[in-house]
Each structure stands twice: as C-alpha cells, then as structure tokens.
Amino acid sequence: MARAALSAAPSNPRLLRVALLLLLLVASGQRAAGAPVATELRCQCLQTLQGIHPKNIQSVIVKAPGPHCAETEVIATLKNGQKACLNPASPMVQKIIEKILNKGSTD
Secondary structure, three states: HHHHHHOOOOOOOOHHHHHHHHHHHHHHHHHHHOOOOOOOOOOOOOOOEEEEEEHHHEEEEEEOEOOOOOOEEEEEOOOOOOOEEEEEOOHHHHHHHHHHHHHHHOE
8 A cells, every 4th residue: 555655646846846846836825815925024113293283194103013113003093094193191192092082882
C-alpha cells in the first residue's frame, strides 16, 4: 500500500516544484482579492485639533490603543468629507463623544 502511494507521487522533482509554485500563486491571489488582513500599522493622527463645532461633524471613529498605535485616536469625518483628528483629552472632544454616545443610547 505504501508503495502505491509513493508511485503516485510525481517522479520529476521539477514538476513538483512547478505544482507547488502554482499552488502558492493561486493561494496568494485569493488572499489579495479578499479583505485586507490588517489596516495601517501606525498611528493615523500625527496632529490633532482641540475641537471642532459639532454641527460640522458627520461621524466619529474612536480607535483604542493597540499594536498599531499606543494612543487613543479620535477621527472625525466632517460634513464636507474631510477627516480631522481630534485630541481625545480635550474637554470639547470628550463632550462631543459623550453626546454621540448618549444619542445612540436613547434611540
């Protein structure tokens, strides 16, 4: 039985290498076509604003510290489409986040 399994393997090592290479290319192509494995591996906010008027904010993303960045990042998308990094320690930014959280809990 073991002899049958050995004889089923390709006798040409070059053919085996080509088959393995083809398999790797197919696997990596499928991975590239899917969703990215990781986002940016660095802080996105190099400079922050102390605050911005809440009526100009469309949405806010709060990113907790992690392997990508040691700091908490608050990224606001403005109604004009621009993104702005806000200082999470700023009292105005904390009020904006609190207001958004309270709005979400009352709905």
